[in-house]
Amino acid sequence: MSEYDELVNWLQNEHNEVFNQWAQVEEVMLLEKEQQEKEEHKFRWEKRKEHINAQYDFLMEKYDSFDVKEETKQAVILSFKLIFDAVEKERYDLVSTYETAIRSLVRDAEFPAQKYLKDGRRVITPFHSCWSHNHRDDIKYDSNAEYDWREEE
Numbered sequence: 001m002s003e004y005d006e007l008v009n010w011l012q013n014e015h016n017e018v019f020n021q022w023a024q025v026e027e028v029m030l031l032e033k034e035q036q037e038k039e040e041h042k043f044r045w046e047k048r049k050e051h052i053n054a055q056y057d058f059l060m061e062k063y064d065s066f067d068v069k070e071e072t073k074q075a076v077i078l079s080f081k082l083i084f085d086a087v088e089k090e091r092y093d094l095v096s097t098y099e100t101a102i103r104s105l106v107r108d109a110e111f112p113a114q115k116y117l118k119d120g121r122r123v124i125t126p127f128h129s130c131w132s133h134n135h136r137d138d139i140k141y142d143s144n145a146e147y148d149w150r151e152e153e
Contacts (some may be wrong), residue, residue: 041092054126056080061143068109076105118150
C-alpha cells in the first residue's frame with residue numbers, strides 16, 4: 001500500500017468529516033474540469049462548423065459527379081451524419097474523431113480538392129486542406145459561380 005493510500009485510509013477512519021469534505025471538493029474539481037473540456041470541444045466545433053457544413057453541402061451537391069466507389073461516398077456521408085448527431089447530443093468531443101475518419105476516406109479516395117482556371121488561379125473545394133486558411137490567390141468554390149476552367153493536363 002502506498003503512502004497516499006495509507007493517508008487516505010487514516011483520514012477516512014480518524015477524521016471522516018474532513019475526508020467527506022475533501023471528497024466533495026475533489027468531485028467539484030472533477031466536474032469543473034469536465035465542463036471546461038466540454039466548452040473547449042464546443043469552441044473547436046464552433047470554429048469548424050462552417051467548414052464542415054461546406055464540406056457536407058459540397059458532397060451532397062456533387063455526389064453523382066464524384067468518380068469514387070459508392071461505399072466510400074456512403075461512409076463519408078455516414079461520418080457527417082455522426083458528426084451532426086454528436087453535436088445535437090452535445091458530444092463535441094466526438095467531432096474530431098469523425099472528422100479524422102472523413103479526412104482518411106477522402107484522401108484515399110482522391111475526392112476533388114482543386115481545379116485551375118484558365119488564368120492559372122486555383123479554385124479549392126471544401127475538401128482542400130487550405131479551405132479554412134486559403135491563400136490570397138485561391139478562390140473558394142461557389143456552386144452559384146461560373147468558372148472558366150482550363151483543360152485538364
